[in-house]
Amino acid sequence: MHFQLSEPITNPPPLLIKQHFDSHRPQKLSSLSFEAPNSTKLTTYTHLSLFDRPINSSTYALILESCRTLNLGKQLHAHTLKSGFGGHEFMETKLLQMYGRFGCLEDAELLFDKMSLRNLYSWTAMLSLYVDHGLFEEAFLFFQELQIEDVSVEFFVFPLALKVSSGLGIEELGRQLHGTVIKNQFVSNLYVGNALIDMYGKCGNLDDAKKVFGKMPEKDCVSWNSFLTACAANGMVYEALDFLERMSLMENSKPNLVSWSAVIGGFSQNGYDEEAIELLLRMQAEGIEPNERTIASVLPACARLQKLRLGKEFHGYVTRHGMMSNFYIVNGLIDIYRRSADIKTAFKLFSKFSAKNAVSCNTIVVGYCENGYTSEARELFDRMELLGIRKDIISWNSMISGYVDNFQFDEAMSMFKDLLMEDGIKPNSFTLGSALTACADTVSLRLGKELHSQAIVRGLQYNTFVGGALVEMYCRCQDIMAAQKAFNEVTHLLQKMCEDGFEPNIYTWNGILAGHVQNGLHETAMHLFSEMQASNMWPDIYTVGIILSACSRLASIDRGKQIHAHSIRCSYDADVHIGAALVDMYAKCGSIRHALLAYERIPNPNLISHNAMLTAYAMHGHAEDGIALFRKMLENGFTPDQVTFLSVLSSCVHIGLVETAREFFNLMQYYDIKPTIKHYTCMIDLLSRTGQLSEAYELIKNAPMKSDSVLWSAFLGGCVTHHNMELGEIAAERLIELEPDNTGNYITLANLYAFDGRWADLARTRLKMKDRGMHKNPGCSWIEDRDDVHVFLAHDKSHKRTEDIYATLDNLTLHMKS
DNA sequence: TTAGGGTTAG
Secondary structure, three states: OOOOOOOOOOOOOHHHHHHHHHHOOHHHHHHHHHHOOOOHHHHHHHHHHHHOOOOOHHHHHHHHHHOOOHHHHHHHHHHHHHOOOOOOHHHHHHHHHHHHHOOOHHHHHHHHHHOOOOOHHHHHHHHHHHHHOOOHHHHHHHHHHHHHOOOOOOOOHHHHHHHHHHHHOOHHHHHHHHHHHHHOOOOOOHHHHHHHHHHHHHOOOHHHHHHHHHHOOOOOHHHHHHHHHHHHHOOOHHHHHHHHHHHHOOOOOOOOHHHHHHHHHHHHHOOOHHHHHHHHHHHHHOOOOOOHHHHHHHHHHHHHOOOHHHHHHHHHHHHHOOOOOOHHHHHHHHHHHHHOOOHHHHHHHHHHOOOOOHHHHHHHHHHHHHOOOHHHHHHHHHHOOOOOOOOOHHHHHHHHHHHHHOOOHHHHHHHHHHHHHOOOOOOOHHHHHHHHHHHHHHOOHHHHHHHHHHHHHOOOOOOHHHHHHHHHHHHHHOOOOOHHHHHHHHHHHHHHHHHOOOOOOHHHHHHHHHHHHHOOOHHHHHHHHHHHHHOOOOOOHHHHHHHHHHHHHHOOHHHHHHHHHHHHHOOHHHOHHHHHHHHHHHHHOOOHHHHHHHHHOOOOOOHHHHHHHHHHHHHOOOHHHHHHHHHHHHHOOOOOOHHHHHHHHHHHHHHOOHHHHHHHHHHHHHOOOOOOHHHHHHHHHHHHHOOOHHHHHHHHHHOOOOOOHHHHHHHHHHHHHOOOHHHHHHHHHHHHHHOOOOHHHHHHHHHHHHHHOOHHHHHHHHHHHHHOOOOOOOOEEEEEEOOEEEEEEOOOOOOOOHHHHHHHHHHHHHHHHO
16 A cells, blocks of 8 residues: 555645545554654655645645544644744644644643634634543633633533533533523524533433423434433433434434434443343344444443343454444453453453553453452552553442452551542542441441541442441441341431431442341341331342342241342342352252252353352252262363362262362362362361271371361261271360360260270260369250241250150151151 | 533442
């Protein structure tokens, strides 16, 4: 590809030159000049086309507009100066716009400051530069300067100024501008009217948007689109859709790509994820192809639904259409893979992506933390600065909450303190919420109270999330033993908050419920849950997770099924966390069948899902199924973690598979997973049960951690079963050292002596118990029947239906014997 | 030389 621009560039009319730039492979032009800005070709080209010929201002303007690299732009700037266009207002405005397009704010500001003559157009160009870059504070100050300068303001400044108001989120500013617009009689101007609709819509004031829309003497497609967008963005999605359909019946305002995109975006932003995707397909069926913005607005919907296959289709589409340099698109894709638990692909996309920004990094930080890789997340977080990416509040919050979720509370709190030191970045409701959760989990009341005052200082105490986290923190810290007392305190706190204008919402409720469940107050949590539903509060995905955990602790399958039905209605059951909670709940409530059904309904099961099912199998003694699932996981390339191995090892214990267990235990090394004491306990339990006591003892001695009582009990159990006096005695003595008050240990030792006929030792052990004032606690069991608890001890005859009970017992014994 | 649609954190 050669530039055939050696012909005089000024000879053809300016329009032809523009065509040259636009149709003559503009990408090629930019890539060449980008790769080799000083190449002779480009220099020749600029020489031939610009240096050797006189050029008029409109030709300059056209070249500046179609200029695709900053380098060329700067050369053009130099050239205008040489050609005596310095101080030419029109030319300098064009240069400002050029710098704006390349994001060179400083160059633009420098030029603007040096300009000897400024007119309304140059002021407007500079203002729109600030607005386009989202620098609304700067834009606001600049606009005030503009008003002080004695420039007569034209109508076209108002749309920009209105954007500043909505950008700053200050409706009052927009209102004042609305007044000025009326005073200056610009109110019937189409552009100004459209901008007013947009401003009111963005400030969430649909009423006034509607008023302006209704009063407009003429409306165009943009007016309709602005109003439709206002509806869609404020949650009136079906109204927006209605407008779209009305537009299609109109002559001169047919719905276009922007109309469709606004509606689709509205559905997506308001959580109507399925509908947003459906609408995209409908739009395509109507013959309108999506652009980058349309795709970017449905990607989050696809991500939230964890539709990995659809996400891959989008990935293909945007690759084919050359959209992979757009960070809205690529970030959206990364988030799809992250949420669909395909963190590998997410990371691959991320590392290949050259236009990474803070959002890309934040998404990956979250992805890392979700998978337990907090140190990798932290590494990326720290590296952002080196990558030239400024950390924003979301980066900090993602890291802090990542630590909280991974129980690294000290790290979370130290990050919170670092954040307070940081310039130009302030903690928000997310930050305080996570920090409060850290306090709740570490039961740090003092710190929690400090955060409470921080929240008050920042006016965030009644923020929905902070309020909920405060309730949760107080719930967990105030040592609430009695459920009633806790409930009273919470309701009291709630009441006080309500009096101060705080309305309990789903976050508050979730905070209360989580506080109770984490304190083991499951029954109270269930009562509160009923109360919450009675107050017409709809449980969200977090509520479902909390209640499921309460159900599993209470082994309450009926209530578990109810909440399962609710999660199916809300499509929460496809979520990997809820899916795993359902599997866990059914397993703990005794139904392995339901657990399996719930597991099979998870569309893209991840490690958490598999682990839940493995644990369920192990819990129910379905060892073969568990081991089979584990092998299948490995075949499918899943990397197991500590939990996986623990489940599968305990499955091996159930059926006495020593060799398989050894294989798995060694496999842990391959995956670079350090066995914990629980893994060792499994191995020792298994070896002891199968009589391989000396090997078990060797393993205990070689274990890198201090042995605890659970481990010694497992070993002792084996010694008793296999009558190994020597090792049994060691185990029992260690156990008595570790738990001097546990009667069971003495009894076991005594029984061991009895087996061996060591009556003197037996007598000494019993004497030791007597000396310490210990006696054997009778075995105790109880049954819950509705609100009654029936307690039974061995040989107990105190129950009012003792006769019935013993008769039934005799009957059962007879049955079993026969 | 002026107006409308897009990503991430609990």
